[in-house]
Amino acid sequence: MEHERMRRLILDAAKELFAKDGFDNVSIRKIAARIKYSPAALYRYFKNKEDLILSLKMEGMQKFGEMQSHLGQIKDPFQRLREGGRIYLDYARKEPEYYDLLFIKAVPSFCSSEKWVGKPHQNFINFRETVHECIETGHVGDVSLETAVATLWATVHGLASLAATGRLQTCLPGIDMDNIFENVLDFITIPQIEREKMRKGKQDES
Amino acid sequence: MEHERMRRLILDAAKELFAKDGFDNVSIRKIAARIKYSPAALYRYFKNKEDLILSLKMEGMQKFGEMQSHLGQIKDPFQRLREGGRIYLDYARKEPEYYDLLFIKAVPSFCSSEKWVGKPHQNFINFRETVHECIETGHVGDVSLETAVATLWATVHGLASLAATGRLQTCLPGIDMDNIFENVLDFITIPQIEREKMRKGKQDES
DNA sequence: GGTAGAATGTGAACAGTGTTTACAGAGTTA
DNA sequence: TAACTCTGTAAACACTGTTCACATTCTACC
Numbered sequence: 001m002e003h004e005r006m007r008r009l010i011l012d013a014a015k016e017l018f019a020k021d022g023f024d025n026v027s028i029r030k031i032a033a034r035i036k037y038s039p040a041a042l043y044r045y046f047k048n049k050e051d052l053i054l055s056l057k058m059e060g061m062q063k064f065g066e067m068q069s070h071l072g073q074i075k076d077p078f079q080r081l082r083e084g085g086r087i088y089l090d091y092a093r094k095e096p097e098y099y100d101l102l103f104i105k106a107v108p109s110f111c112s113s114e115k116w117v118g119k120p121h122q123n124f125i126n127f128r129e130t131v132h133e134c135i136e137t138g139h140v141g142d143v144s145l146e147t148a149v150a151t152l153w154a155t156v157h158g159l160a161s162l163a164a165t166g167r168l169q170t171c172l173p174g175i176d177m178d179n180i181f182e183n184v185l186d187f188i189t190i191p192q193i194e195r196e197k198m199r200k201g202k203q204d205e206s
Numbered sequence: 207m208e209h210e211r212m213r214r215l216i217l218d219a220a221k222e223l224f225a226k227d228g229f230d231n232v233s234i235r236k237i238a239a240r241i242k243y244s245p246a247a248l249y250r251y252f253k254n255k256e257d258l259i260l261s262l263k264m265e266g267m268q269k270f271g272e273m274q275s276h277l278g279q280i281k282d283p284f285q286r287l288r289e290g291g292r293i294y295l296d297y298a299r300k301e302p303e304y305y306d307l308l309f310i311k312a313v314p315s316f317c318s319s320e321k322w323v324g325k326p327h328q329n330f331i332n333f334r335e336t337v338h339e340c341i342e343t344g345h346v347g348d349v350s351l352e353t354a355v356a357t358l359w360a361t362v363h364g365l366a367s368l369a370a371t372g373r374l375q376t377c378l379p380g381i382d383m384d385n386i387f388e389n390v391l392d393f394i395t396i397p398q399i400e401r402e403k404m405r406k407g408k409q410d411e412s
Numbered sequence: 413g414g415t416a417g418a419a420t421g422t423g424a425a426c427a428g429t430g431t432t433t434a435c436a437g438a439g440t441t442a
Numbered sequence: 443t444a445a446c447t448c449t450g451t452a453a454a455c456a457c458t459g460t461t462c463a464c465a466t467t468c469t470a471c472c
Contacts, residue, residue: 003419027458038422040461049459104310104367124377141396146381147389150374151361154390158364159356161310168356171330175352183353184360188394190347212449233429244451246432255430 007045009035011055018056019097023105053101060098061120064091068123077133078140078189084127085156085181092160093177099164103157127153140189155184213251215241217261224262225303229311259307266304267326270297274329283339284346284395290333291362291387298366299383305370309363333359346395361390 013034017026028049032039046052067087074080092099131148134140140148159181162168169177176183219240223232234255238245252258273293280286298305337354340346346354365387368374375383382389 006420028460029458039459040423041421043460044420141393143393144389146378147386147393150365150378150381150386151390151393154364154368154374155357155361156364157368158360158362161367162360162363168360172352172356175356180353180356183350184357187347187349187353187357190396209448234431235429245430246452247450249431250449 003045007055010042010045010052011059014052015056023053023097023101057101060095060102064102065123067091071126077130077137080130081134081139081152082182082185084130085152085185088156088160089163089181092164096164096166099160104161104164134189151188155188156181159184209251213261216248216251216258217265220258221262229259229303229307263307266301266308270308271329273297277332283336283343286336287340287345287358288388288391290336291358291391294362294366295369295387298370302370302372305366310367310370340395357394361394362387365390 010031014026014031017030017034028042029039032042042052046055068084071080071084071087074083128145128149131140131152132145135143135145135148143151159168163177163180168175168180216237220232220237223236223240234248235245237258238248248258252261274290277286277290277293280289334351334355337346337358338351341349341351341354349357365374369383369386374381374386
């Protein structure tokens with residue numbers, strides 16, 4: 001069993017236990033027992049527990065990045081924005097523990113850890129560019145880029161956080177979780193067709 | 207020293223240590239040492255550590271509720287919505303550790319703990335009602351109540367979360383944190399005056 | 413083949429955690 | 443004085459992450 005396979009074995013065991021018992025109830029000893037090794041053995045493969053969790057994070061981020069890889073092929077920026085948000089929401093609902101790990105808890109290591117400034121940073125640049133295009137193509141109304149980025153970022157992350165922790169479903173029981181982001185995005189951006197209706201409505205009134 | 211004063215002493219020491227060292231780096235032993243008591247003493251006043259933290263949460267929620275107490279006096283629902291969001295954002299920026307404790311981490315006890323279904327639940331009902339009024343007075347465009355509530359909730363919580371964890375300031379360095387919610391809310395709702403401008407702009411084009 | 417050296421796994425220990433328990437003393441009541 | 447409650451504590455238990463000296467095995471080279 002070479003080094004890399006052993007790392008894999010540990011990570012898989014850890015992942016399984018984390019998913020089963022939650023991130024706070026899994027100790028090094030439990031992971032070690034799961035694969036029938038002594039706790040000390042794990043320290044030949046990971047500097048410490050934080051390092052092990054960081055590896056899981058990087059894998060999760062990698063997988064999440066792959067879910068988004070097709071975004072670049074979507075020409076229409078608004079469609080791209082829609083799809084990007086939908087992916088976030090789906091991920092938060094399907095793997096709430098991992099959404100928590102990647103985007104909610106232990107945030108410092110998200111930005112400061114030198115190991116992976118690459119992926120998330122590039123994603124954010126892409127997101128920013130998509131919003132920029134949406135503004136230029138008139139999909140989101142007249143607004144500064146900064147404000148639009150902040151709004152859409154906060155909305156997606158807010159929805160995903162509330163969904164991952166079950167609050168959205170609990171406090172708004174009747175909500176259509178499958179189309180929530182579509183509806184929210186429509187509400188925020190008021191796409192062209194709606195504006196047209198609004199304009200017509202206003203003219204009818206007067 | 208009667209019972210209630212001793213509780214106060216413990217809670218104050220805990221609060222101070224939590225603020226100084228972060229919630230994960232404060233042990234019962236450290237709190238006990240701070241007030242020169244044995245660790246076991248604290249268990250005469252709190253069932254366990256979770257119970258102690260829950261008490262701090264309830265106090266934080268109480269204080270947060272007081273910050274919002276004047277909202278009921280604001281007649282204009284849109285103005286009320288603005289002010290409510292502003293309070294959230296201010297709290298998240300001023301006391302990030304506590305925003306984290308109250309609204310981000312350990313969420314289960316937020317909804318499930320029978321001890322305080324009252325306050326937050328009532329706040330949510332009030333929020334819902336405010337959004338309802340905003341729709342009826344035409345401040346937020348034509349949208350279902352559920353979608354509007356979800357959007358505004360997610361946006362405020364998203365902004366506050368990103369602000370409390372420092373991401374908003376780090377990733378959008380040029381942003382005006384003091385007016386961010388105002389700007390975002392304007393963007394989302396596109397108030398009447400903006401719609402008018404938009405309408406005029408469209409007419410000029412054609 | 414033999415031997416040095418690296419790689420791998422482990423038991424034992426250390427310091428820390430939350431929590432319980434048996435006990436001691438002080439205060440109050442009858 | 444006697445009984446009883448209240449309050450505080452030392453010691454212990456079962457955990458936690460982590461380290462270290464010690465074996466064992468595997469690899470490479472003369």
